[in-house]
Structures are given as structure tokens and as C-alpha cells.
Amino acid sequence: MICLTGDVHHDGLRTNEQLFLAPRKISEVAITLDYVRLCGKYDVKCTLYVTGRTLADQWEAFQPVTASPLVEIGGHTYAGLPQGAWVKLLSRLSGEKACSHSSSPGTCSSQKRDVARMLEIAHRRLDKPIVSWRSHGLVRDRHTYGILAGAGIKFISDDLNWHQLLPERLPQGLISHPMNVIMDHDHLFHAHRNPEYVARQQRPFPDDPASGSYTIEDWGALVEKQVRAIEAKGGVATVLMHPLCMFAADGFKTMERLLKQFSKFKTIWASETENYLTPLSKEFNQNAEK
Ligand SMILES: [Zn+2]
Ligand SMILES: [Zn+2]
Numbered sequence: 001m002i003c004l005t006g007d008v009h010h011d012g013l014r015t016n017e018q019l020f021l022a023p024r025k026i027s028e029v030a031i032t033l034d035y036v037r038l039c040g041k042y043d044v045k046c047t048l049y050v051t052g053r054t055l056a057d058q059w060e061a062f063q064p065v066t067a068s069p070l071v072e073i074g075g076h077t078y079a080g081l082p083q084g085a086w087v088k089l090l091s092r093l094s095g096e097k098a099c100s101h102s103s104s105p106g107t108c109s110s111q112k113r114d115v116a117r118m119l120e121i122a123h124r125r126l127d128k129p130i131v132s133w134r135s136h137g138l139v140r141d142r143h144t145y146g147i148l149a150g151a152g153i154k155f156i157s158d159d160l161n162w163h164q165l166l167p168e169r170l171p172q173g174l175i176s177h178p179m180n181v182i183m184d185h186d187h188l189f190h191a192h193r194n195p196e197y198v199a200r201q202q203r204p205f206p207d208d209p210a211s212g213s214y215t216i217e218d219w220g221a222l223v224e225k226q227v228r229a230i231e232a233k234g235g236v237a238t239v240l241m242h243p244l245c246m247f248a249a250d251g252f253k254t255m256e257r258l259l260k261q262f263s264k265f266k267t268i269w270a271s272e273t274e275n276y277l278t279p280l281s282k283e284f285n286q287n288a289e290k
Contacts, residue, residue, distance in 0.1 A: 001276065002227060002267045003177060003238045004039070004046040005157060007134060008032050010053035013080045015100035017244050020191040028244050029054065029061045035243035036068050038252055042259040045070045047270040048243075049134040049157075052078030052118040055125045066126060072269035074132035075153065078117040081105065081136055099204070101137040108143040115151050131155060132270035138205060145172040155270045157238055162209045162226070165235025167273040177273040181226040182210045183240040188219050190249035220254035224261055231265055236276050 009015055011027050018028055032048065039046050050073055054062055066073055081101040105111055122130045132155040133148055140158060148156065149172045156170070159178035167177040187210050189195065198213045214222065223239060230237040239262075246255040268275075 001236045002044075002231075002262050002265050003157075003236055003270060003273060004044060004262065004267060005134065005179075005238060005240050005270065006032070006035065006046060006048050006242050007076055007136070007240070008048050008050045008054055008243060009076070009080055009136075010051050010057055012053060012057060013051065013082060013100070017100075017185075017191045017248060021244070021248060026247075027058075027061065029058050029065075031247045032062070032065055032243040034252065035246065035255070036065050036071055038256060038259060039070050040068060042256075042263040043070070043267075044259050044262050045072070045267040045269055047072040047074050047132055049074040049076035049132070051076045051080045051136065052114075052121045053080065055121045059125055063125075072132060072271055073122065073126060073130055074134060074155075074270055075115070075118045075122060075130050076134055077136045078114045078121070081139060099137075101139065103137075103139060105135065105139050105141050105144055108147070111143055111147050115147050115153075119151055132157070134158060145170060145174050149173045155273060157270060160205055160208045165230055165233055165237075167236060167277045169277060175274055175277055177236055177238050177270065179238050179240050180230065180235070181237055181239045182219065182222050183208075184219065184242055184245045184249075185240075187213050188245060188249055189213050189215055190245060216249035216254045220258055223258060227262070227265075236268070236273055238270075238273075 009028055011018060048065065048071055065071060083102055119130065129152055131153060133153045134157050135144060138158050145156065154175060156174045156176050157179060159176060160183065161178040162180050164178045164180055167175050170176050186204055193213065203211060227237045227239065241255060246252050
């Protein structure tokens with residue numbers, strides 16, 4: 001099984017990658033629509049974790065994405081943890097790009113407010129509740145999952161773990177299906193992530209099993225190899241391919257090649273990973289690790 005996922009951000013967030021693409025006058029939402037069309041060409045399901053502001057501020061442009069029968073919409077925070085004015089100023093003065101998002105998810109009460117706003121706008125726009133979530137920048141703390149579970153979220157995909165091949169239930173009640181295939185953005189040379197930027201960047205996620213950066217072609221080959229290995233073991237391969245990264249790296253060329261491969265297997269949404277949650281999943285994952 002393959003669970004293809006992507007994260008989508010509102011243009012107002014002005015991430016480093018959005019700013020890099022700004023001269024091309026194409027928005028992340030428009031790129032996402034092309035991504036979904038390509039998934040449609042190969043009949044591959046995808047779960048898109050979308051910031052609430054995308055639904056609030058860019059609904060007209062985004063609505064066709066939600067109309068696809070292949071797409072599940074999940075939450076990705078309402079506001080996208082924008083950096084404070086102070087960090088932005090320091091970054092401008094030093095000439096060095098700061099990370100696009102804050103390194104803290106905020107206080108417990110501000111997280112509660114953000115989650116409630118995300119769920120409210122999603123319900124209003126989509127006419128049904130969302131149940132799947134990924135933390136933006138994978139930034140979360142000890143409060144986050146309790147808040148999400150209390151608000152009705154059931155599925156989370158924040159962990160980076162190549163040994164966990166089946167979903168498992170967390171103590172807070174959420175079902176976790178980690179990204180168990182090399183993720184795209186932080187391992188790809190693309191957009192602003194040129195060799196100089198990569199050499200300066202500190203390792204963003206301490207639990208990330210991968211450390212290097214690759215050309216889009218080499219990254220694509222790694223993804224294909226890992227997905228095939230997980231399929232051979234009967235696991236659920238959760239793949240992160242951001243619309244923006246796939247577009248910026250090579251105009252969807254590698255993505256299309258991967259979709260062609262993915263279409264040979266069963267593809268599922270995050271909200272369907274529950275079907276692969278078995279009492280044996282812990283044992284299965286431990287065996288896969290050996
Ligand atoms: Zn994000
Ligand atoms: Zn990227």
C-alpha cells in the first residue's frame with residue numbers, strides 16, 4: 001500500500017520556496033492543482049495537508065483541488081507557524097535565509113486556538129470534518145497530540161522512521177503512520193536549497209534517518225527502491241512529495257515517473273491507514289527492523 005502525502009501552504013506565508021518561485025508568478029495553490037491532475041492521470045490517491053489560511057484566503061483557487069475524488073484534505077495548522085518580525089529582520093540584515101517557520105508550536109492555548117480555527121474553516125469549506133493531520137515543519141510538543149485528539153483528529157503523520165512499516169496507535173489515541181520513505185524537501189537540491197545553502201543548514205530533524213541531499217533524479221530512484229521494499233513486506237509506504245518541491249525541482253518530471261510506478265500498487269489515504277493497524281503491528285515493525 002502507498003499513502004502519498006503532500007503539504008500545501010497559503011501564499012501569504014511567504015516561505016523561502018514560495019519567494020524563490022515568485023518571479024515565475026505561479027502560486028502554490030495553482031501548482032497543487034497541477035499535482036492533483038497528475039495524480040488523476042495515474043489514478044493515485046493522495047492526502048494533502050493544507051493550512052487553514054489556504055482554505056480561508058484562497059478558497060476560489062483551491063476549491064477544484066477538493067473536488068477531486070482522489071484527494072483527502074488534512075490539517076496542517078491554520079496559520080503555518082509564521083516567524084516573528086524579529087527573526088525576519090535579523091534574516092534580512094544578515095542576508096542569510098532563516099527557516100520559514102517558527103521552531104516552537106506555541107503555547108498550549110495558542111495551539112488549541114489554531115487547531116480550532118483549522119477545523120472550523122475546513123468544516124465550513126468542505127462540509128465535513130477533517131480527520132488527518134501533519135504538523136507544519138513537523139513542529140509539535142507534548143501538548144499537540146492531546147489537543148488534536150480532543151478536537152476529533154484521528155490520524156497523524158509526523159514521525160520519520162524507516163523501520164515502522166505499519167501504523168500504530170499512540171497513547172493519545174491518534175493513529176500514527178510515519179513517513180518511512182526518504183522525504184523530499186530537506187533531501188533535495190532544488191529552489192533555494194543549492195549546495196551553499198545545504199552546507200550552511202543544520203540538520204533540521206534529529207530523528208531523520210537520512211542526512212544527505214540529492215538531485216531530484218537520485219532522490220526519485222531512492223524513493224522507488226524504498227517503496228518497492230515496503231510493498232514486498234506488505235507494509236504501508238507513507239511518502240511525502242510536496243507539490244511545490246516536485247514542481248520546483250524538475251517541473252513534475254520525476255513525480256510523474258514515480259506516479260507511474262505507484263499506480264501498480266494499491267494507494268490509500270491517511271484516513272484509510274486504520275485498516276492496516278493490527279494488534280500485531282508492533283511485532284511486525286520489530287521484525288521488519290531486523
Ligand atoms: Zn508545511
Ligand atoms: Zn521544497
